[in-house]
Amino acid sequence: MKKTMMQCMPAFVIHFFAEAYIVSNFCNFSIKEEFSIYNQMKARKIFIVLILTYTCFFKSAAQTDLPPKRYLVEGSAMTGWLFAGKASAAKIINAPVYNLSVGYIRNEMAMYELNINTLFSQTRFPNWNNTGDTTTTYSQTYIMLGIVRTFNTEMPKFSPYVSTMIGILSQRIHAPNVSPQTQIAAGLSGGIKYFIKENLGIKLQARIQAPLSGIGLGVGIGFGGPSVGVGSYSNNIQFDLSGGACFRF
Numbered sequence: 001m002k003k004t005m006m007q008c009m010p011a012f013v014i015h016f017f018a019e020a021y022i023v024s025n026f027c028n029f030s031i032k033e034e035f036s037i038y039n040q041m042k043a044r045k046i047f048i049v050l051i052l053t054y055t056c057f058f059k060s061a062a063q064t065d066l067p068p069k070r071y072l073v074e075g076s077a078m079t080g081w082l083f084a085g086k087a088s089a090a091k092i093i094n095a096p097v098y099n100l101s102v103g104y105i106r107n108e109m110a111m112y113e114l115n116i117n118t119l120f121s122q123t124r125f126p127n128w129n130n131t132g133d134t135t136t137t138y139s140q141t142y143i144m145l146g147i148v149r150t151f152n153t154e155m156p157k158f159s160p161y162v163s164t165m166i167g168i169l170s171q172r173i174h175a176p177n178v179s180p181q182t183q184i185a186a187g188l189s190g191g192i193k194y195f196i197k198e199n200l201g202i203k204l205q206a207r208i209q210a211p212l213s214g215i216g217l218g219v220g221i222g223f224g225g226p227s228v229g230v231g232s233y234s235n236n237i238q239f240d241l242s243g244g245a246c247f248r249f
Contacts, residue, residue, distance in 0.1 A: 071248035073105065073249055074102070074103045074111060074246060075102045075247055076203050076246040078242040079096055079098050079242060079244060080096070080243060081096060081240060081242075082094060082095060082121075082239075083239045083240065084238055087236065090125045091123065091125075091126075092119075092122075093121050093138075095119055095121035098117065099117040099242055099244070103148060105248070108152070109150050110150070111148040111150070113163065113165075115142070115145075115167075116143055118142075120137075121139070122135050122136065122137055122138055137173075138171070142187070144167035146165035146166070146189075157196075158193070158194055159195070159201075160192050161190065161192070161193065162190040163189045165188070165189070166185070166186050166187075167184075169184075183212060184212045185210060186210065187208060187210070188207070189208070189209075190205070191203060193246055200245070200246075200247050202245060202246070203246040204242075207240050208238070209237075210236060
């Protein structure tokens with residue numbers, strides 16, 4: 001275990017003065033015994049070297065014993081590929097997804113995060129009455145709030161994590177007489193961060209997210225007492241793989 005500067009200082013101060021006393025006696029002894037001017041200058045050089053050595057030591061000790069910096073905010077910018085599923089009866093064509101996130105670091109293991117991810121693609125409606133498939137422009141944006149749980153490992157630069165999210169999905173099929181739709185959404189993600197520097201790293205992530213088609217509340221009474229449950233379902237579960245940069249400040 002490394003000693004702090006304050007713990008090491010008394011021993012080195014004693015050692016310093018002991019060395020200074022020896023050199024001083026050596027100088028006096030040299031003078032009394034009529035040593036040459038060369039020997040006196042040599043003793044003074046030794047004394048100066050000792051002073052510089054201890055000065056450098058205490059300066060480096062003060063730098064290495066500083067506590068690690070406390071970061072409060074973490075952000076990331078990523079891009080990846082989204083397996084989009086369906087929108088109503090239309091098939092969403094898989095396309096790149098773009099992610100931005102910012103989070104408040106509560107401690108080393110927990111963070112509150114706001115995530116926004118957007119997709120620009122197309123939808124393909126199936127063939128009806130032999131008229132051929134119909135393709136239209138499609139866009140969607142998730143705005144999600146989540147709790148990120150980070151796990152400590154033996155390799156401090158690697159930080160595995162998982163996150164649960166809830167928020168809204170806004171999606172739009174760009175066609176006449178079709179209005180944008182907004183739904184409650186939920187998601188689950190997991191990945192790993194590798195920090196190149198203390199505040200800069202690489203982030204890789206896998207995520208499942210989906211709009212919720214309905215939410216139900218159930219209340220029951222049985223032999224074990226009353227129970228309450230909340231349930232929901234989705235007709236379109238989306239999956240994406242993303243990677244990018246993360247930073248702290």
